[in-house]
Amino acid sequence: MAEAVKALFFDVFGTLMDWRSSIARESQAILEPLGYKLDWFAFADAWRAEYQPSMEEVRAGRAPFSKLDVLHRRNLERIMPKFGIGPLPEATLEHLNLAWHRLDAWPDVPAGLRRLREKFLLAPCSNGNIALMVDLARRNDLWWDAILGADIAGDFKPKPRVYLAAVEAFNLTPGRCMMVAAHSSDLAAASALGVRTAHIARADEYGPGRGEAAPTVPVDYAASSLEDLAAKLGV
Amino acid sequence: MAEAVKALFFDVFGTLMDWRSSIARESQAILEPLGYKLDWFAFADAWRAEYQPSMEEVRAGRAPFSKLDVLHRRNLERIMPKFGIGPLPEATLEHLNLAWHRLDAWPDVPAGLRRLREKFLLAPCSNGNIALMVDLARRNDLWWDAILGADIAGDFKPKPRVYLAAVEAFNLTPGRCMMVAAHSSDLAAASALGVRTAHIARADEYGPGRGEAAPTVPVDYAASSLEDLAAKLGV
Numbered sequence: 001m002a003e004a005v006k007a008l009f010f011d012v013f014g015t016l017m018d019w020r021s022s023i024a025r026e027s028q029a030i031l032e033p034l035g036y037k038l039d040w041f042a043f044a045d046a047w048r049a050e051y052q053p054s055m056e057e058v059r060a061g062r063a064p065f066s067k068l069d070v071l072h073r074r075n076l077e078r079i080m081p082k083f084g085i086g087p088l089p090e091a092t093l094e095h096l097n098l099a100w101h102r103l104d105a106w107p108d109v110p111a112g113l114r115r116l117r118e119k120f121l122l123a124p125c126s127n128g129n130i131a132l133m134v135d136l137a138r139r140n141d142l143w144w145d146a147i148l149g150a151d152i153a154g155d156f157k158p159k160p161r162v163y164l165a166a167v168e169a170f171n172l173t174p175g176r177c178m179m180v181a182a183h184s185s186d187l188a189a190a191s192a193l194g195v196r197t198a199h200i201a202r203a204d205e206y207g208p209g210r211g212e213a214a215p216t217v218p219v220d221y222a223a224s225s226l227e228d229l230a231a232k233l234g235v
Numbered sequence: 236m237a238e239a240v241k242a243l244f245f246d247v248f249g250t251l252m253d254w255r256s257s258i259a260r261e262s263q264a265i266l267e268p269l270g271y272k273l274d275w276f277a278f279a280d281a282w283r284a285e286y287q288p289s290m291e292e293v294r295a296g297r298a299p300f301s302k303l304d305v306l307h308r309r310n311l312e313r314i315m316p317k318f319g320i321g322p323l324p325e326a327t328l329e330h331l332n333l334a335w336h337r338l339d340a341w342p343d344v345p346a347g348l349r350r351l352r353e354k355f356l357l358a359p360c361s362n363g364n365i366a367l368m369v370d371l372a373r374r375n376d377l378w379w380d381a382i383l384g385a386d387i388a389g390d391f392k393p394k395p396r397v398y399l400a401a402v403e404a405f406n407l408t409p410g411r412c413m414m415v416a417a418h419s420s421d422l423a424a425a426s427a428l429g430v431r432t433a434h435i436a437r438a439d440e441y442g443p444g445r446g447e448a449a450p451t452v453p454v455d456y457a458a459s460s461l462e463d464l465a466a467k468l469g470v
Contacts, residue, residue, distance in 0.1 A: 069406065121369060130383075130387075130404040130405070131404065131405050131406035134356060143378070144381075145372065145373070146368070146381065146382040147380075148365075152387055169366065170365070170369065171304065171364075171366035
């Protein structure tokens with residue numbers, strides 16, 4: 001490697017967090033006592049399915065930038081009728097929407113980040129907003145040097161501006177940064193800017209066997225977990 | 236207090252960091268071996284004296300926003316001739332400019348923040364840039380939930396936008412946030428927006444007896460140190 005990597009940027013939903021099980025669990029905990037019986041994984045999948053289309057409105061310039069909490073809320077209200085849910089009191093809606101702040105990390109994440117921070121600056125570079133990242137870090141005992149990503153760029157990945165804002169925030173060049181993600185599209189976008197890449201296999205992200213077990217693009221590292229990445233990076 | 240405070244925002248230069256001793260020490264360590272003999276505290280004071288005027292150009296809209304590292308560099312080059320310094324090699328200039336990344340915290344700071352984080356979200360809300368805040372945190376073993384302040388707002392305190400961007404990043408209202416600073420002007424600006432305030436006495440910030448031993452504006456708390464503030468906030 002020509003330049004030593006100094007900073008690692010992390011995708012969060014899917015790469016660090018098991019959003020599917022967490023959203024299913026949180027939705028059930030809130031809605032089942034209200035009498036709703038549904039396929040909670042299908043509900044989580046439907047909510048997540050609105051994610052990319054809602055960001056695409058912003059990326060394409062058809063809507064102003066909004067923090068992800070706002071998009072999650074709009075997406076929630078869009079899918080509720082499809083599941084026969086609602087109307088719900090505002091406080092319930094708000095609590096349900098903040099289910100995204102109560103995700104659990106994959107088991108390897110806290111220990112993996114603890115190892116990696118000994119050698120690298122660490123920051124999430126996620127489309128999630130700052131408050132959401134902060135709550136996930138507190139809940140899962142994660143430790144970041146800074147919260148980078150969509151909010152400081154005013155746009156969403158995979159727009160180049162988001163990766164470049166992260167690089168610039170740390171006073172680095174793209175070649176001294178590495179994007180860590182479970183999604184090849186994220187890594188391809190980072191790589192096109194000269195950012196190094198590491199793929200984490202999350203083969204069950206969207207349910208058993210429905211995730212990227214391996215990258216579909218060239219990467220600098222392909223790892224099975226953050227602990228495996230730490231070992232590959234010599235930490 | 237009507238609403239419980241959930242987040243503390245910290246001024247950094249002077250409030251958490253003894254910039255004067257640190258800049259004097261770092262400047263001496265770099266320049267004395269090159270044959271320069273000068274009053275290192277006077278040099279630190281002169282560099283710092285350019286700080287507010289350089290930000291005022293941005294606040295007044297006469298210059299575009301630049302991260303503080305860039306302003307520090309311009310200010311350094313402005314004062315060097317007054318002290319008979321230079322020309323210096325680019326690498327030396329760069330290392331000298333990054334002296335601001337190598338400041339030491341006042342002795343009460345690391346332990347005080349460790350106590351405060353048990354009850355509050357913590358973030359710097361400084362005019363320093365993200366990379367600078369990150370380096371100070373690593374050097375002094377500080378721990379932040381996020382790095383807020385000038386870089387995420389694209390302007391400098393005491394412009395309202397900087398405080399409000401910090402409030403918004405945490406999904407809070409001004410009344411649930413508290414600005415912690417050793418400078419009454421900073422606290423007055425935050426208070427005008429509904430942000431709660433805590434003053435930390437740094438009576439020697441600009442040299443013995445040259446600092447704010449007490450606030451000159453009404454504040455919610457006046458403390459002698461972060462440990463004292465923690466005690467006053469019941470942590």
